[in-house]
Every structure is written in C-alpha cells, then in structure tokens.
Amino acid sequence: xxxxxxxxxxxLDKPGNYCTKRPFDIFDIPNIxxxxxxxxxxxxxxxxxxxxxxxxxxxxRVPDDYFVGxxxxxxxxxxVEPTYNAPGILPTHHAITTIINSGIFPNxxxxxxxxxxxxxPEGIKDILxxxxxxxxxxDFSDFYKQDIPDDLSRALNGIRPVEKAKExxxxxxxHRQRILDQFTRFPDLHKVLINFGYEDDTKWFEDLIMMEx
Numbered sequence: 001x002x003x004x005x006x007x008x009x010x011x012l013d014k015p016g017n018y019c020t021k022r023p024f025d026i027f028d029i030p031n032i033x034x035x036x037x038x039x040x041x042x043x044x045x046x047x048x049x050x051x052x053x054x055x056x057x058x059x060x061r062v063p064d065d066y067f068v069g070x071x072x073x074x075x076x077x078x079x080v081e082p083t084y085n086a087p088g089i090l091p092t093h094h095a096i097t098t099i100i101n102s103g104i105f106p107n108x109x110x111x112x113x114x115x116x117x118x119x120x121p122e123g124i125k126d127i128l129x130x131x132x133x134x135x136x137x138x139d140f141s142d143f144y145k146q147d148i149p150d151d152l153s154r155a156l157n158g159i160r161p162v163e164k165a166k167e168x169x170x171x172x173x174x175h176r177q178r179i180l181d182q183f184t185r186f187p188d189l190h191k192v193l194i195n196f197g198y199e200d201d202t203k204w205f206e207d208l209i210m211m212e213x
Contacts, residue, residue, distance in 0.1 A: 008032050012039050026095045027087070033104060043132060044105055046096055049114035051089050051192050052170035055182050066178065070186035093192045111196075118162050176212055 001019050002011070008020040009032050025032065029044065036042045059067040061076040068074075068088055075086040087095075100109055110131060117124050121140035129136060138146070144159045170179050183189050183205055193199040 008042075009035050012036050023092075024087070026092060026099065029095075029099050030104065042105075043107075044099070044109040045128075046100075046109055046111050047114060047117075048096075048111060048196055050168060050170070050198050051093075051189055052179055052198075053168055054089060055178060056169050056175050070182050070189055089192060090186060090188055093195075097195065113196075118164055121162075176208060180208060180212060 001021075005022045006020055007022055007028070008018075008025050009028070011018045011020060012032070012035050026046070033042055054068050055066060055070070057067045059074060059076060061082050062074050065074070065084075069084075070089050071091070072084050072088045073086045074082050074084050076082045099105075100111075110128070112124065117140070125136050125140045128134060141162070144161050148159055169175065190199075190202050190205070194201070
C-alpha cells in the first residue's frame with residue numbers, strides 16, 4: 001500500500017500488486033481501466049457512509065465549516081489554502097452509480113458500508129480476504145495502533161479508534177438544521193439514501209420537519 005493517497009494509474013506500470021486509496025479516482029475509473037489493459041487486473045472497492053453523517057463531517061483545516069456538502073466539498077491539499085470546489089455527495093454518487101451500472105467490472109464492484117465495517121470489522125476482513133484472495137495480519141479494529149504514514153494520517157483527519165455510536169450523529173438536535181437545509185436545497189439526496197438502502201422513503205425527513213416545528 002502506498003504511504004499516501006495517490007492516483008491508481010501511477011501504479012499500473014509497477015511490478016506486483018497494490019492497493020491504492022484516492023476518493024477522486026472514482027471519476028477516473030474508465031481511464032484507469034483503459035490504461036490497465038495488458039498490465040494489471042483491477043478490482044474496485046467503493047466505501048459508503050450514510051450521507052446524513054457525511055454532511056456533518058469536519059476537518060481541522062476548515063474548523064468553521066462542514067467539510068462535505070451535497071454539491072461540493074473542501075479540497076485541502078497539504079501546503080495549499082483550502083478551497084470549496086471539490087465534488088460533493090451528489091456528483092460522487094452519480095459517478096459511483098454510473099460505474100456500478102456500466103458493467104465495466106464484469107465481476108461487479110465491492111460496496112463496503114462504513115456502518116458494516118464498524119459493526120463487524122473482523123467479519124468484513126474475512127469477506128474481503130475470501131473475495132480477493134488476500135491475507136491480513138492483525139485485526140481491522142486495531143488499525144489505529146499501527147504505524148500509519150503521516151500523509152494517510154492527515155487523510156484520516158487524525159488517528160483514533162472507531163467508536164460505535166448509540167445513534168446516528170445526524171439524529172442529534174444540534175445537527176437538525178444542517179440536515180434540513182441540505183435536503184431541502186438538494187432533494188436528490190433522498191435518492192442516495194434510498195439507492196443504497198439507508199431509507200425506504202422520505203418519511204424520516206417529514207418526521208424531522210415536524211420535530212423542528
């Protein structure tokens with residue numbers, strides 16, 4: 001695994017197998033696969049989290065604002081002033097569903113929900129090992145105890161154990177206005193929730209509006 005977030009295409013000519021992590025690669029998958037022809041077999045693991053909790057994420061580089069919005073998110077490269085011009089939840093979701101529905105991965109893609117990983121990290125480890133013929137050392141739940149490179153530590157917004165919340169963060173009263181604002185301005189967010197099984201309909205939002213009234 002590279003010591004930082006890098007473009008997957010940078011490793012297509014290198015010998016051996018690699019696991020790269022770069023969220024914006026989702027917008028470059030067709031080009032990555034095209035360049036990989038005759039060089040490497042490419043598998044794709046897409047990580048997901050309840051968009052309502054993603055909308056509440058914070059980053060120490062922009063402490064006075066939410067890090068991710070429906071339309072854009074903050075771009076915070078090291079040594080450069082942060083800018084609010086990177087793709088947010090909706091364009092990312094569009095890219096994800098386009099890739100999933102395109103059929104360019106004959107065996108499909110692995111959609112990994114953050115909630116499942118937190119709830120059963122070792123079970124997910126076993127599933128990944130079987131799916132991709134990999135062997136892992138140690139427990140997924142102990143990831144924060146490992147020697148994590150500085151660049152990846154920054155991408156994680158700091159190293160800490162994952163805590164199982166008793167209830168989703170977005171349900172807390174102090175975050176209600178943020179959720180109402182984003183889903184009112186960008187109603188297509190409901191499609192993201194429904195498409196990935198976080199909700200069956202919009203009743204939860206109607207209930208949230210009633211709470212605010």
